[in-house]
Amino acid sequence: MRMVDLIEKKRDGKALLKDEIDFMIEGYTTGTVPDYQISALAMAIYFQGMNEEETALLTDAIVRSGETIDLSAIKGIKVDKHSTGGVGDTTTLVLAPLVASVGVPVAKMSGRGLGHTGGTIDKLEAIKGFSVEITNDTFIDLVNKNRVAVIGQTDNLTPADKKLYSLRDVTATVNSIPLIASSIMSKKIASGADAIVLDVKTGAGAFMKEFDETKKLAKAMVKIGNDLGKKTSAIISDMGQPLGYAIGNALEVKEAIDTLQGKGPDDLSELCLTLGSHMVVFAEKAKSLEEARGLLKQSLQSGKALSHFKLFIESQGGDSSVIDDVSKLPKAKYEMEVKSQKEGYVSNIIADKLGTAAMMLGAGRATKTSTIDLSVGLELRKKVGDYVKEGETIVVVHSNNQQIEDILLRIIDSYTIKKEKTSTPHLIYDVIT
Ligand code: URA
Numbered sequence: 001m002r003m004v005d006l007i008e009k010k011r012d013g014k015a016l017l018k019d020e021i022d023f024m025i026e027g028y029t030t031g032t033v034p035d036y037q038i039s040a041l042a043m044a045i046y047f048q049g050m051n052e053e054e055t056a057l058l059t060d061a062i063v064r065s066g067e068t069i070d071l072s073a074i075k076g077i078k079v080d081k082h083s084t085g086g087v088g089d090t091t092t093l094v095l096a097p098l099v100a101s102v103g104v105p106v107a108k109m110s111g112r113g114l115g116h117t118g119g120t121i122d123k124l125e126a127i128k129g130f131s132v133e134i135t136n137d138t139f140i141d142l143v144n145k146n147r148v149a150v151i152g153q154t155d156n157l158t159p160a161d162k163k164l165y166s167l168r169d170v171t172a173t174v175n176s177i178p179l180i181a182s183s184i185m186s187k188k189i190a191s192g193a194d195a196i197v198l199d200v201k202t203g204a205g206a207f208m209k210e211f212d213e214t215k216k217l218a219k220a221m222v223k224i225g226n227d228l229g230k231k232t233s234a235i236i237s238d239m240g241q242p243l244g245y246a247i248g249n250a251l252e253v254k255e256a257i258d259t260l261q262g263k264g265p266d267d268l269s270e271l272c273l274t275l276g277s278h279m280v281v282f283a284e285k286a287k288s289l290e291e292a293r294g295l296l297k298q299s300l301q302s303g304k305a306l307s308h309f310k311l312f313i314e315s316q317g318g319d320s321s322v323i324d325d326v327s328k329l330p331k332a333k334y335e336m337e338v339k340s341q342k343e344g345y346v347s348n349i350i351a352d353k354l355g356t357a358a359m360m361l362g363a364g365r366a367t368k369t370s371t372i373d374l375s376v377g378l379e380l381r382k383k384v385g386d387y388v389k390e391g392e393t394i395v396v397v398h399s400n401n402q403q404i405e406d407i408l409l410r411i412i413d414s415y416t417i418k419k420e421k422t423s424t425p426h427l428i429y430d431v432i433t
């Protein structure tokens, strides 16, 4: 088989076969197929697309390029949740202990944040002592014992995706639905869960900004999951504005604690109940979404979810007393208030712009090697639909530096305030099963 023939085939809009896809992914992983030929192929896929079968075959080939995690030693149906990445997206911190508290085993492999979106591991590390550097055996033991554990991403998972994703980044081929869908799903499938609930974000803060494109991506991912034998569903949720009020690691831990106490922001709480209900049904702990939601709400009200968070923190070396005393979380030196220059209704908040402002404060990484400051971030006081008076605080900035005029300007620019009343935006746009 010759790579040049496969490039030509795809360039002319024909479908690639299983052995052809395997040849190219194996060759690329081991180095017998060079970057320039994969670049050309990625561009051909970008323009010609791939059918559903090809996309599933590609995903499967990427899964087989490296190690896969065997979770069979964990009792019960393991359900994973994956978000395509958002600003101030605190859901995993809430969902993991919440669904575990009603009996769903959560074996979560998580990553660190990059750019304007945060990572779950960074957030958890805002809790003193918390560590995700645990062995696979400890990970499995903890899930069997407490039904929840989080581990850092293994280096040998889907090596073909690592190479391909970096290559796409510099060849203008990231934005292709079959390539994105196979990239995300290969990582989920290699991490060993039995079922997958996807939170696919749409809007300014998401990497898919248009709803129609987001829906195509969600459908492609659900189809791949189901074709490869994993029950999969996708919730399309809003990332036009940030989720909840907090953006930044320690601030989001505090927000998660509030939410687990049943006093979290409405949007974050609702998204957690929606995603959580799908997870509970997949894990066969409830027969319907309504029944699942009831179980989750009860756990929030009774304090069961919060005590499960405590157990989870302690089992991974963290200081769980932060739950009763959030002043033990890392705290920034300065709090600065950004005030509205107008009176009216907030009609828009550009999530990625605020995400970048939080990153510039030090809450996120500009590059893979940047270090982050767990204490800094933004606390929104106003969200879309809220009424605001001139001079009223819209955002509280937590910073360790006082010279941040550019960041403050960026925050002001993220808000649009208009005379006309605007309604609160939709949170859940669609559910794909
Ligand atoms: N996230 C991924 O993991 N892969 C993509 O291709 C795009 C977003």
Ligand code: CA
Pocket: 087, 088, 089, 090, 243, 244, 245, 246, 247, 252, 255, 268
């Ligand atoms: Ca948040």
